[in-house]
Amino acid sequence: MLINMIWKTAWKNVWRNRVRSLVVISSVTIGIFAGVFSVALMNGLIAQRVDDALNEEISHIQIASKDFRINNDPQLVIGNPDETLSKIRSVEGVIGICERTVLTGMANTASKSAGVQITGIDPEKEKQVFTVSEKIIPGTGDYFEKESKYNLALIGEELAKDLNIIRYSVDTSTLSRLKEKGLPANIITKLIPLTGKRFANEKQFIKEMKTLFTAGEAMKYGLIIRKEAWSFREGARLTLTFLDKDNNQVGAVFRLTGLYDVANSIFEKGTVFVKNSDLTKLTGIAENTFHQIVVKINNLDHTDELTTTLAEKLPELEVISWKKIQPDLAMMTDMVGQFYLIFGLIILAALAFGIINTMLMVVLERTRELGMLTAIGMNKKRVFSMIMLESVFLSLIGAVTGMITSYILISITANSGINLSQYAEGFEALGYSARVYPQISAGFFGIVTILIIITGILSSIYPAMKALKLNPVEAIRAE
Amino acid sequence: MKVLEIKNVSKIYNETEVKVNAVNGVTLDFQEAEFAAIVGPSGSGKTTLLNLIGGLDNPTSGEIIIDGTNLAKLKSSQLINFRMRNIGFVFQAYNLIPVLTAKENVEFIMNLQKWSRKERDERTFELLKEVGLSDRANSRPTKLSGGQQQRVAVARALASRPKFVLADEPTANLDSKAATTLLEIMEKLNHESKITFIFSTHDPRVVKMARRIIALEDGKVVSDVK
Numbered sequence: 197m198l199i200n201m202i203w204k205t206a207w208k209n210v211w212r213n214r215v216r217s218l219v220v221i222s223s224v225t226i227g228i229f230a231g232v233f234s235v236a237l238m239n240g241l242i243a244q245r246v247d248d249a250l251n252e253e254i255s256h257i258q259i260a261s262k263d264f265r266i267n268n269d270p271q272l273v274i275g276n277p278d279e280t281l282s283k284i285r286s287v288e289g290v291i292g293i294c295e296r297t298v299l300t301g302m303a304n305t306a307s308k309s310a311g312v313q314i315t316g317i318d319p320e321k322e323k324q325v326f327t328v329s330e331k332i333i334p335g336t337g338d339y340f341e342k343e344s345k346y347n348l349a350l351i352g353e354e355l356a357k358d359l360n361i362i363r364y365s366v367d368t369s370t371l372s373r374l375k376e377k378g379l380p381a382n383i384i385t386k387l388i389p390l391t392g393k394r395f396a397n398e399k400q401f402i403k404e405m406k407t408l409f410t411a412g413e414a415m416k417y418g419l420i421i422r423k424e425a426w427s428f429r430e431g432a433r434l435t436l437t438f439l440d441k442d443n444n445q446v447g448a449v450f451r452l453t454g455l456y457d458v459a460n461s462i463f464e465k466g467t468v469f470v471k472n473s474d475l476t477k478l479t480g481i482a483e484n485t486f487h488q489i490v491v492k493i494n495n496l497d498h499t500d501e502l503t504t505t506l507a508e509k510l511p512e513l514e515v516i517s518w519k520k521i522q523p524d525l526a527m528m529t530d531m532v533g534q535f536y537l538i539f540g541l542i543i544l545a546a547l548a549f550g551i552i553n554t555m556l557m558v559v560l561e562r563t564r565e566l567g568m569l570t571a572i573g574m575n576k577k578r579v580f581s582m583i584m585l586e587s588v589f590l591s592l593i594g595a596v597t598g599m600i601t602s603y604i605l606i607s608i609t610a611n612s613g614i615n616l617s618q619y620a621e622g623f624e625a626l627g628y629s630a631r632v633y634p635q636i637s638a639g640f641f642g643i644v645t646i647l648i649i650i651t652g653i654l655s656s657i658y659p660a661m662k663a664l665k666l667n668p669v670e671a672i673r674a675e
Numbered sequence: 676m677k678v679l680e681i682k683n684v685s686k687i688y689n690e691t692e693v694k695v696n697a698v699n700g701v702t703l704d705f706q707e708a709e710f711a712a713i714v715g716p717s718g719s720g721k722t723t724l725l726n727l728i729g730g731l732d733n734p735t736s737g738e739i740i741i742d743g744t745n746l747a748k749l750k751s752s753q754l755i756n757f758r759m760r761n762i763g764f765v766f767q768a769y770n771l772i773p774v775l776t777a778k779e780n781v782e783f784i785m786n787l788q789k790w791s792r793k794e795r796d797e798r799t800f801e802l803l804k805e806v807g808l809s810d811r812a813n814s815r816p817t818k819l820s821g822g823q824q825q826r827v828a829v830a831r832a833l834a835s836r837p838k839f840v841l842a843d844e845p846t847a848n849l850d851s852k853a854a855t856t857l858l859e860i861m862e863k864l865n866h867e868s869k870i871t872f873i874f875s876t877h878d879p880r881v882v883k884m885a886r887r888i889i890a891l892e893d894g895k896v897v898s899d900v901k
Contacts, residue, residue, distance in 0.1 A: 204779075565772060572764055572831075573760070573788075576755075578787070668731050672766060
């Protein structure tokens with residue numbers, strides 16, 4: 197009953213000065229919204245990066261000869277591959293296995309060359325572990341689907357650009373596609389002078405575009421135009437050079453079976469996929485021997501446990517998890533909680549100062565009333581509770597509004613994603629996708645609620661102490 | 676029955692610098708159902724004496740005994756609790772809680788004393804009826820006139836059935852008609868409930884209605900007429 201009365205009075209007091217309360221509530225709303233949405237955005241980016249890295253680049257666990265990762269020596273193949281594969285298959289939780297031949301070499305075209313990792317794969321087995329087969333750029337070919345008498349290679353879009361395999365040209369069909377994509381007429385008109393011209397590489401095309409567009413237009417539309425203007429000739433060739441099993445340099449011409457496009461431009465620039473069968477012939481490495489076995493598991497959370505199990509079963513080999521292969525990624529996922537905590541504390545501290553200021557004004561304005569309450573018998577505990585509750589109400593209303601707003605926005609963007617394609621090059625250079633899908637757990641909202649209640653309570657302590665120090669005789673007479 | 680004893684009470688301000696004897700050796704007794712006015716010029720010590728009686732301030736010397744309890748023996752928290760149960764306050768500026776209705780203001784002190792809802796409702800209804808405001812029970816103070824607000828304050832002061840009510844210049848902010856109405860209500864309640872009323876006042880209407888008049892001058896009782 198008494199508690200009800202204090203709660204009721206505190207709640208009504210919140211709305212005593214509506215404008216002031218709404219200003220505080222709005223600032224808490226904005227702060228919480230900014231915090232929650234930023235965390236959701238970060239979560240989305242990190243989850244996507246981890247997902248991309250595991251599904252496109254490294255998978256969960258890699259197994260190789262003990263020194264292979266350091267030396268990259270073609271002779272360091274896995275002995276007894278059948279027995280090794282059998283042991284791996286026997287481990288519960290393993291859902292995909294693929295064997296790879298991994299060589300370091302050079303990719304060359306007539307005009308350019310680049311250092312690459314040449315990865316020999318069995319395309320069908322590879323599909324059990326990786327999703328690169330789903331990332332083939334439409335119109336550039338396929339994922340080793342067609343039989344060919346030639347050596348075949350699959351390279352990334354970025355490497356194709358670096359090697360001048362992708363060329364740029366604008367014709368009438370390019371302009372119509374851009375029109376369909378919603379580019380303004382004035383932008384399309386500006387492109388007309390480029391019709392019929394061909395550019396050997398992206399750099400030249402960008403240079404030409406800079407003469408036609410303002411910096412803002414280039415920023416906004418440059419990427420879409422480049423995507424539509426580039427052309428690739430299926431069956432284009434490149435030469436790969438690498439060391440054979442006796443450490444002699446060998447080279448061979450490979451025809452491109454297609455181009456892949458993943459969210460990581462560094463991976464695209466540095467990874468060439470070829471068939472294991474082609475590579476074993478060229479290197480002289482025995483058939484059915486490999487440098488690396490990649491393992492996919494059914495639960496990311498069991499990575500450490502399964503890595504240990506496999507290491508115990510295969511003591512002669514190096515068994516490492518994705519966390520060791522890409523420690524930056526592991527560190528990011530491990531440290532993100534601490535980062536959120538610091539980020540959250542900064543926001544809450546800023547909000548706390550706003551609330552303290554407001555509650556101090558409240559105490560100052562209500563000096564006479566507080567004196568009267570003490571005079572008629574409201575004890576210190578109850579005065580403190582009333583002020584504390586007002587502070588908590590102010591914080592909670594703002595927090596709930598902020599969380600609802602962010603929840604709505606996160607729900608909307610969680611499926612469609614937030615398109616940051618204007619900054620795609622920057623994102624992809626860091627391995628992140630330019631379309632971000634914010635995500636947040638229900639538990640996070642619970643944590644925010646608890647933290648905001650604590651903030652409200654802590655913020656009320658100083659103003660409440662001021663109220664408790666009031667002398668009722670002087671307070672009752674205050675103006 | 677004696678409800679209040681004031682034994683040789685003094686209050687000195689600025690004890691270390693220029694001493695001001697706000698109350699100087701006052702000795703008084705108040706019986707149940709008294710309707711007393713403390714009068715005197717400004718600075719005579721009326722309000723200080725009322726604050727000392729109400730336990731809002733501590734005397735420099737002397738004793739204040741309410742219904743057998745010496746206020747000086749109570750700890751701060753006990754004193755607050757004692758005030759809540761034994762003393763009603765009516766202030767010059769009404770001092771109602773603006774966010775609460777008349778009914779909620781009256782029942783506030785009963786809530787502090789954890790009365791049941793039924794008891795609260797009955798007592799609030801009874802008091803608001805006594806002060807003639809049962810039809811304004813759900814009005815907030817800002818919707819009430821000064822006289823009406825002071826009547827709510829009187830109802831609040833009586834709500835917990837205190838030993839006595841201290842009213843500091845209760846009519847000072849009221850017009851003549853409102854002041855008369857208020858005094859008539861207070862006298863009626865005093866008569867019916869036997870609760871002692873002690874006023875500090877300049878108002879001749881209060882003095883006229885009081886059955887005991889205590890005159891103070893320079894902190895000393897100069898006359899005590901019943």
